[in-house]
Amino acid sequence: MTLPMNFSNWLLAIAPVIVLVTGILLFxxxxxxxxxxxxxxxxxxxYVFFGTDFKMLALANAKGLQLSIYVLLIIWGAVFLYNIADEAGAIKVIGKNMTMITRNKSIMVLLLAWCFTSMLQGITGFGIPVAVVAPIMAIMGFEPVSAVAICLIGHSWAISFGSMGSSYNSIQLVTGIPGEVIGPWMAIIFSVGILATGFGVAHIYGGWPEVRKSAPQIISAGLVMSFVQWLMNIIGTAQLASLMAAAAGTLVLILWAIWGRKQIKSNVPRAEGEVDKMSFNLAFAPYYTLVGVSILTQIKFIKTKLSSLYWALDYPATKTSFGYLVEAVKDYSKIVIFSHPAPILLISTVVGYFLYWRLDLVDFSSLKRAAKSTVDRCIPTSVGIATMVMMALIMSDSGMTQIIAQGVAAVFGGYFPLVSPFIGALGSFIMGSNTNSNVMFGVLQTNTAKVIGKSGVLMAAAQSVGGSLGVAITPSTIMTGAANVNLGGRENEIMKITIKYCLLNVALVGIFVYILSFFVMI
Structure with missing residues (x-):
């Protein structure tokens, strides 16, 4: 690359990001x-300063749109499935059953804020886990501000592999790192985040006495959750990693609750109310289907047969007038029809709707409401993601991201792994989501890693993990949680709580990544 890395070029390269940050935070x-x-x-x-032409810009934008389609299909499918279940009353039934597992408040806060929110994150997103669980906790007697803060911190470990893996897919798509390579490393790094968020939940609830009291439950459940999340990546079902890890943690905490019923005096009143129209298993039926079909598509024989059905495009090599080369790529952003999460989500939605319809829990009007709610929620998100992905691809293919990476490397050098997760968290705070953060800074992470001689896989994984933990301080998610417990206007109180724990969690991840960077060279 012949374009020199100097301060003026660096400012020009980072200008779109500065505009983005200014527009969101100030305007x-x-x-x-x-x-x-x-x-x-x-x-x-x-075009003016980095030597692109109309053909290069058209190709970069086409790549961006294609990447967007891959991620947006997942987001639309996950939200529609959730809305169908919500129309049937299934989400309320699942939540009610969670509150009836134990009357021990210490275990209950971990079950709800650490595990149940993360199960919901595994199947949906968009602030829905906090919006659903925080009101339940407030009704049960938890202080509303703390309830929202606890949920925000508690589910922040589940974002990257949540929403059927939308953020996980975004980081591998923009960096070109295969999921089977980056996924296990993300899971390994997340082991720190899982334990840290568990202890954070306990500390927000009851301070250091609660941390000491709940340590056995947090450590045992956290280790199991970490292993299950890693295992889901190893067997090729990363889109289920958050859901299954949270479910495993729930089972561990249930065992603790059963063991402790005689040892610990109950201090949470049993919820009273009308008899449910469906059982927990029926309420959870579409998600059982989701898990079953996802695992089925990973069986080697079936996966081989289905892998021939895919949609992808080829792109030629391009070069700027300054000589920055982008290699040709074949089957870019391949969507394998029957292993992409969207068709699996659709199958699960159809199964769930049919079962709910048989019991008169939904009708055609329910379907229309669910569809309208999905469109209303997803259209703004889709436009935002599509334009940001196109922007990121333009910056990447023009060499702008490479210039930024060289500047960052010059400042931090070998200490960059300490900073890497903070960039991900900052991206989530600015952009409002882990997915957008990955799109914006994923290539920056891998380019910087290359400049300083560190693992690009490790830095990309740290980016997504940091972005996941950073969701605990995103204004949009905080506002969603606050609105559902009548705390409008008090978002700053919630932020004051979550930012301390978020920064500590990200710092712990940064230290872990820094240590790993001396041993991981892939």
Whole structure:
């Protein structure tokens, strides 16, 4: 690359990101609006200062749209499935059954804020886990501000592999690192995040006495959750990693609750109310289907047969007038029809709707409401993600991201692994989601790793893990939680709690990644 790395070029390269940050934080623009404007800035700068032409820009935008489709299909499918279950009353039944597992409040707070929120994150997202669980905790007697903060911290470990793996898919798509390579390393790094968030939940609830009291439950459940999340990646079902890890943690805590019923005096009143129209198993039926079909598609014989059905595009090599080369790529952002999460989500939705319909829990009007709610929630997100992904691809293919990486490497050098997760967390805070953070900074992480001679896989994994933990301080998620427990206008109180734990959790991950960086060279 002949374009020199100096301060003026570095400022030009990072200008679209600065515009994006300024628009969100200072002008409070919505993601769709600021995403489109930042995209325009990237187009202008890359054309005028970085030697791209119309063909290069068209190809970069096409790549961006194709990447967006891959992720957005997952998001739309996950939200629609959740809305169908919610229309049937299944989410309320699942939540009620969770509250009836134990009357020990110490275990209950871990079950709800650490595990149940993460199970919901595994199947949906968009702040829904906090919106669902925080009101339940408030009704049970938990202080509302603490209830929202506990849920935000508690589920922040589950974001990357949640929403059927939308953030996990985004980091591998923008960096080009295969899921089977980056996924297990993400799970290993997340082991620190899982334990840290568990202890964070306990500390918010009852301070150091509660941490000491709950340590056996947190350590045992956290280790099992970490192993299950890693195992899901090893067997090729990363999209289930958050859901299954949270379910495993729930089982461990249930065992603790059963063992402790005679030892610990109950201090949570039993919930009273109307008889449910369905059992827990029926309420959870579409998610059982989701797990079953996902595992089925990973059986070697079936996976081989289905892998021939896919959609992808080929892109030629491009070069800027300054000589920055982007290699040709074949089958870019391949969507394998029957192993991509979207068709599996659709199958699960159809099964769930049919079962609920048989019991008169849903009808055609329910289907229309679920569809409308999905469109209303996903359209702004889709526009924001699409424009930001296109912006990121323009910056990557024009060499702008490489210039930024060289500048970052010059400042931090070998200590960059300590900072890497904070970049992910900052991206989530600014962009409002782990997915957007990965799109924005994923290539920056791998490029910087290359410059300083560290593992690109490790830095990309740290990016997504940091971005996941950073969701605990995203304004949109905090506002969603606050609104559902009548705390509108008190979001700053929630932020004051979550930011301390978020920064500590990310710092612990950074230290772990820094240690790993001396041994991991892939």
């Amino acid at each position: 409070k623009w919505e993601a769709a609006k600021i995403g489109a404007f930042s995209w325009f800035v990237a187009v202008f700068i890359s």
